Amino acid sequence: MNRRQLIRCTFAAAALVAAPSVAFADVNRIDVYITGDSNIINFWNNIIKPAYESAHPEYTLNVVSARNAIAPIVERTLAALGTEVDPQVDIFDENDPNLPAGAIEKGLWVDFTEAGLQNYDKINPVTIETNYGLPYRGTQVVLAYDTTKLAPENAPKTWAELVAWMKENPGQFTHNRPDTGGSGGNFVRRAIHEANGRDPSLFRIDNYVQGESDELLAKGFELLKEIAPYTYGPGSYTADNMQSIQMLAQGVITMAPVWSDMALDAVNKGVLPETIAFTQLTDLAFAGGFADMTVPTNAGNLEATLKLADLVLSEEIQTKVVTEIGAFPAIGWEHLPEELASKYSNLQPASIPTFPGGPWVSAISDGWFRNVAPHVNR
Amino acid sequence: MSTVEAATAAVKRRHVDGRGLIGLLLVAAPVTLIGALILWPVSVSVFDTLTVRGPDGRHFSLESYRFFFSDGFSLRNLWLTIQVAAICTVLLLVISLPIALYLRFSETRLAGYIQALALFPLFVPSILLAYALIRTLGPNGTVDILLTAVGLPKIPSPYLTPWGPIIGLVWDNLPLTLLIILAGLSNVSRASIDAARDVGAGSFAVLWYIVLPRIRGTLLVAASFIILGLFSAFTLPYLLGPAVPEMMGPFMRRTIIEVDDPLQARTQAVVTFMICALFAMFYVRSVARTRREQSS
Amino acid sequence: MTRVMRLDWKGWLIAALLTVAILLPLVNVAVWSFTEVWRYPAVIPQKFGFRFWGDVLGRRDVRDAVMTSLSLAAIVTALSALICLPASYAFARMNFPGRNLFFMSFLTVYAFPKFGLYITIATIFIGLGLIGNFWGVVLIQLVSTLMFMVWIPVSAFQNVDRRQEEAARDVGASPLRVFWSITMPQVLPAITAAVLLTFVNTFYETEVAWLIGAPEVRTVPLLMIRFINSELIVQYGAILSLIMWVPSFLLLIVARRFLGAQALGRAFA
Known part of the structure; x- marks a missing residue:
C-alpha cells in the first residue's frame, strides 16, 4: 500500500493542474459493477434499472460487467479515496469488502448498519456476514449429471458415495479451479467441510489464524488429492464455470458441480441437454452464498446509491430475485408475498452452508494451487 | 554492395553536423511518452519490490525476491513459462521462415492466398481463438467428431495441458513473426540468390550461406518480439492451459486478485521483466555488432 | 518463369497445411454462429438457426461498441503514425546524442x-x-503502439x-520531392505493415480498455469477453467476431495491395 501513498503525493500537484479535466463524468449516473454471469447483468438491466429510474428519474443506472476483473477497479476506488477525484464507481453487486486487506480500516466501504436503510432490518440475519456488505441474492452449488450415463436413482447422495462413484468411473468428473467462478471453489470448500467433521461453524470470517487454520484446510486438500487421479484428465481442472458446463454439454464428462441458477438457465436455453439432472449432497449441502453489495464511501452519488441499495432489498425486487433468476431472497420469507413463500420457501434449505470470505479466500485458493493442483499432472 | 555502403557512410557523415538537434526533436514525442508511461511506472514498481516499510520509514530489502527464488511453486511457473516461450519461438521461426521465403520469391495467385491466410490470425482476438480451439481440438471437439465419423480413434486432446497454450500462442503470433521476417527478407535480393544458384548451390546452401546471414538480425528481432509477448500472455494460457504449472501471466493476475499479494505480484513482474531484459540485451548487442561490422 | 513452376509444389503444400491449421478453427466458429444445437x-449440427444473429444485431450496446472501437483504433493509429514516423x-x-x-x-513497452x-x-x-x-x-494505447510504429519503418528507411536519392537530388529535385517520389515508395510497404499491426492490435486490445476505460469506454472485444466468458450462449461471441471481420477484411485487402506491390516491384528491380 506504500506505493499508493507515494504516488498520491506525487500526483497531488499534477491533479491540481489537471483539475478542470476531472469533471467529465455524468454527475447523475450511478455506476454499477456486476461480478455475476450474464443472467445477473440482465436482471439489473431489465428489472432493477427500470424500477429505480422510474422512482428517481433524475438518475440513470450504468450497468457494467466486471467479471473476473473486479480487483483493479477496487484498487482504483481505493486510490481515489481521500482525494477529490470521482472514482466513477458507485456500487459493486458482489464483492468481498475484506479485500484488499485494510480497505475497511481505511474507510473505503459504507457501514450498512449505520446507513439508515429502511429495509435493512428485514434481512434474514443468517445471510449477513459483515456490516460492510449487503446481501441481496443467494445461490448454491449443486451437482449436475448426465442421466444417459448415470441413472437418477444411482446419483450420489453423500460425499462418500460421490467419491465411490468417482473411483468407479475415473475421468468422468471435473470441477473448475477455485480462483474463478465459484462452483469449483465451493466443491473444494465442501471437501474442507467433509474433512473437518462437516461442521461449517468452524470457519468464521474472523477466526482465520495463519498456520492453525491452514491445518484445517490441509485436511480438506488431502481428500481432494485422494480423488485427483479419478478426475478428468486426470487433474485437468477447467478454467471457469462455463467451461465445466461445456464439458458436460459435449458429453466429455458425466458430472460437475455447477451453480443452480446458472445451470437451470443453461437447460432452459438449450445449452445443456434435457437429459441433465441435478442432485445435492444430503449429509451436508455444497456451500453457497449470498452476493454482498458493497458501496464505496467515496462514491460520486453516495446518497442516490444507498437509495438504490434500499430498493434492491424491497419486497418488489426480492420477489423478482426468486422468480426471475431462481435465487434465494436475502430478506426473510415473512416479508415476501405469502403465495411466493409457500411455493418456494421449502426449496431453500433451512440454511445454506456458507464459507466465509476474507483471508480464507486467498488461503484456500493459494493452498489448492500449491498442494492439490500439482498432485497429478497430465 | 560496397558502393552502397560507402555512399551510406558519406550521407551519414554529412548528417552528423548540425542535425543532431532536429533528430532529437523528431524523436522527442515518442520518447517522452515512453518515459512518462513506461519507465516511470516501472521504476515505481521496482522501487516497491526492493523496499519494506519499517517503523522508521522505508529501507532496502531483498525479502520479496528471496521468497520468489526460494519458492518451488513460483520457480516452477517461471520455468514453464520459459519452456513454453522457447518452444513457441522455435516453432514460430521454423513455420514462418519457409512461408516467408515462398512469399518473398514467388508472385503467383497462390502466394496471395497464403499471405491472406497467414495474416488472418491478426483478426482473431485471443479470447475467440481460445474458444475456437476448445471447440476444435478439445475433447469431443470437431476433430474428434470427424475422426469418429470415419471410424478412427480420437486424438489426445491438448486442452488443459501445456500444449494447449503452445498451439494457441503459435497460432496467434504467426502473422507478427511472418511480417517481421518478410520485412527482413526484402534485404535479400533475388539476384544474389540466382547468382548462388548459377554457381551450383543447392536450396539448403542458399538458405544457409546467402539468406540466413542476411536476416540474422531480423530473426533475433522476431524471436525477442515473440518471447517478450509470451511472457505477459494471459488469455490463452489461462483458458487452454493446465491449472498448474501456470504461466507467469495468469500467475501474476491470480497473485494480485486472489492471493491479494500485490508485492509478490510486482516481484513476479520484475523478475519476468529482468528475463525479458536479458533477451532484449542479446538483441541490442547483436544489433550493435552488426552496426560495427557494417561501419568497419 | 520456370522457377515459379518448380517452386509451386511447395506453395501448394504450404497452402494446404495453412488452410487446415488456420481455417479449421475459424470455420468451426462460423458454423457455430448459425447453430442452435450441436452435440x-x-x-x-442438430439444429441450425438465425435466432442468435437477431439477438446480437438487435442490441444497442453492440452498435455503440463497434463505433467506439473503430474510432479508438483509427485515432490511435493516426496519432501513432504522426509522432512515430518522423521519429523513425x-x-x-x-x-544525435x-x-x-x-x-x-x-523495447520496454x-x-x-x-x-x-x-x-x-x-x-x-x-x-x-x-x-x-x-x-x-487513447494515450495508453498509443504508448503500446510506439514500438511497432517506430521500429518496423526504421529498417525500411535504412534500406x-x-x-537513387542522391541522383534525384543531383538533378535538382527538392528534398520534399525526393522524399515523396523516391523514399516514400520504398518504405510504404513497411509503413503499411506498421499501420496495419497498430490498427489491429488497438482494435482487439482488451486489458487497457478495461483497466483504464471502464465504465465509460466499451469496446467490442470487451463485449466479446463478456459474451464468451459469462454468457451461456457462446454463439454471441462467434457472431460478434464474424461481424468484426468485416472491417478487418477491408483493411487486409487494402493493405495487401501495398504489401504485394512491393514484392512485385522488388522482383523486377
Whole structure:
C-alpha cells in the first residue's frame, strides 16, 4: 500500500493542474459493477434499472460487467479515496469488502448498519456476514449429471458415495479451479467441510489464524488429492464455470458441480441437454452464498446509491430475485408475498452452508494451487 | 554492395553536423511518452519490490525476491513459462521462415492466398481463438467428431495441458513473426540468390550461406518480439492451459486478485521483466555488432 | 518463369497445411454462429438457426461498441503514425546524442508484463482524471503502439537506396520531392505493415480498455469477453467476431495491395 501513498503525493500537484479535466463524468449516473454471469447483468438491466429510474428519474443506472476483473477497479476506488477525484464507481453487486486487506480500516466501504436503510432490518440475519456488505441474492452449488450415463436413482447422495462413484468411473468428473467462478471453489470448500467433521461453524470470517487454520484446510486438500487421479484428465481442472458446463454439454464428462441458477438457465436455453439432472449432497449441502453489495464511501452519488441499495432489498425486487433468476431472497420469507413463500420457501434449505470470505479466500485458493493442483499432472 | 555502403557512410557523415538537434526533436514525442508511461511506472514498481516499510520509514530489502527464488511453486511457473516461450519461438521461426521465403520469391495467385491466410490470425482476438480451439481440438471437439465419423480413434486432446497454450500462442503470433521476417527478407535480393544458384548451390546452401546471414538480425528481432509477448500472455494460457504449472501471466493476475499479494505480484513482474531484459540485451548487442561490422 | 513452376509444389503444400491449421478453427466458429444445437458425435449440427444473429444485431450496446472501437483504433493509429514516423526517420537517417539508447527504450513497452504495468499506470491516471476517459485509453494505447510504429519503418528507411536519392537530388529535385517520389515508395510497404499491426492490435486490445476505460469506454472485444466468458450462449461471441471481420477484411485487402506491390516491384528491380 506504500506505493499508493507515494504516488498520491506525487500526483497531488499534477491533479491540481489537471483539475478542470476531472469533471467529465455524468454527475447523475450511478455506476454499477456486476461480478455475476450474464443472467445477473440482465436482471439489473431489465428489472432493477427500470424500477429505480422510474422512482428517481433524475438518475440513470450504468450497468457494467466486471467479471473476473473486479480487483483493479477496487484498487482504483481505493486510490481515489481521500482525494477529490470521482472514482466513477458507485456500487459493486458482489464483492468481498475484506479485500484488499485494510480497505475497511481505511474507510473505503459504507457501514450498512449505520446507513439508515429502511429495509435493512428485514434481512434474514443468517445471510449477513459483515456490516460492510449487503446481501441481496443467494445461490448454491449443486451437482449436475448426465442421466444417459448415470441413472437418477444411482446419483450420489453423500460425499462418500460421490467419491465411490468417482473411483468407479475415473475421468468422468471435473470441477473448475477455485480462483474463478465459484462452483469449483465451493466443491473444494465442501471437501474442507467433509474433512473437518462437516461442521461449517468452524470457519468464521474472523477466526482465520495463519498456520492453525491452514491445518484445517490441509485436511480438506488431502481428500481432494485422494480423488485427483479419478478426475478428468486426470487433474485437468477447467478454467471457469462455463467451461465445466461445456464439458458436460459435449458429453466429455458425466458430472460437475455447477451453480443452480446458472445451470437451470443453461437447460432452459438449450445449452445443456434435457437429459441433465441435478442432485445435492444430503449429509451436508455444497456451500453457497449470498452476493454482498458493497458501496464505496467515496462514491460520486453516495446518497442516490444507498437509495438504490434500499430498493434492491424491497419486497418488489426480492420477489423478482426468486422468480426471475431462481435465487434465494436475502430478506426473510415473512416479508415476501405469502403465495411466493409457500411455493418456494421449502426449496431453500433451512440454511445454506456458507464459507466465509476474507483471508480464507486467498488461503484456500493459494493452498489448492500449491498442494492439490500439482498432485497429478497430465 | 560496397558502393552502397560507402555512399551510406558519406550521407551519414554529412548528417552528423548540425542535425543532431532536429533528430532529437523528431524523436522527442515518442520518447517522452515512453518515459512518462513506461519507465516511470516501472521504476515505481521496482522501487516497491526492493523496499519494506519499517517503523522508521522505508529501507532496502531483498525479502520479496528471496521468497520468489526460494519458492518451488513460483520457480516452477517461471520455468514453464520459459519452456513454453522457447518452444513457441522455435516453432514460430521454423513455420514462418519457409512461408516467408515462398512469399518473398514467388508472385503467383497462390502466394496471395497464403499471405491472406497467414495474416488472418491478426483478426482473431485471443479470447475467440481460445474458444475456437476448445471447440476444435478439445475433447469431443470437431476433430474428434470427424475422426469418429470415419471410424478412427480420437486424438489426445491438448486442452488443459501445456500444449494447449503452445498451439494457441503459435497460432496467434504467426502473422507478427511472418511480417517481421518478410520485412527482413526484402534485404535479400533475388539476384544474389540466382547468382548462388548459377554457381551450383543447392536450396539448403542458399538458405544457409546467402539468406540466413542476411536476416540474422531480423530473426533475433522476431524471436525477442515473440518471447517478450509470451511472457505477459494471459488469455490463452489461462483458458487452454493446465491449472498448474501456470504461466507467469495468469500467475501474476491470480497473485494480485486472489492471493491479494500485490508485492509478490510486482516481484513476479520484475523478475519476468529482468528475463525479458536479458533477451532484449542479446538483441541490442547483436544489433550493435552488426552496426560495427557494417561501419568497419 | 520456370522457377515459379518448380517452386509451386511447395506453395501448394504450404497452402494446404495453412488452410487446415488456420481455417479449421475459424470455420468451426462460423458454423457455430448459425447453430442452435450441436452435440457430439453428430457431424452436422442438430439444429441450425438465425435466432442468435437477431439477438446480437438487435442490441444497442453492440452498435455503440463497434463505433467506439473503430474510432479508438483509427485515432490511435493516426496519432501513432504522426509522432512515430518522423521519429523513425530520424532514427534511421540522423545522428544525435543518445540515439541508440532512445531507440532501445521502445523495447520496454513490450518487456514489462502488461498487467503489472497497467495497474500502476491506472493509479497514476486516476489522479489525472484519465480513468474512464476515452482519451486516457487513447494515450495508453498509443504508448503500446510506439514500438511497432517506430521500429518496423526504421529498417525500411535504412534500406532505401541512397544512390537513387542522391541522383534525384543531383538533378535538382527538392528534398520534399525526393522524399515523396523516391523514399516514400520504398518504405510504404513497411509503413503499411506498421499501420496495419497498430490498427489491429488497438482494435482487439482488451486489458487497457478495461483497466483504464471502464465504465465509460466499451469496446467490442470487451463485449466479446463478456459474451464468451459469462454468457451461456457462446454463439454471441462467434457472431460478434464474424461481424468484426468485416472491417478487418477491408483493411487486409487494402493493405495487401501495398504489401504485394512491393514484392512485385522488388522482383523486377
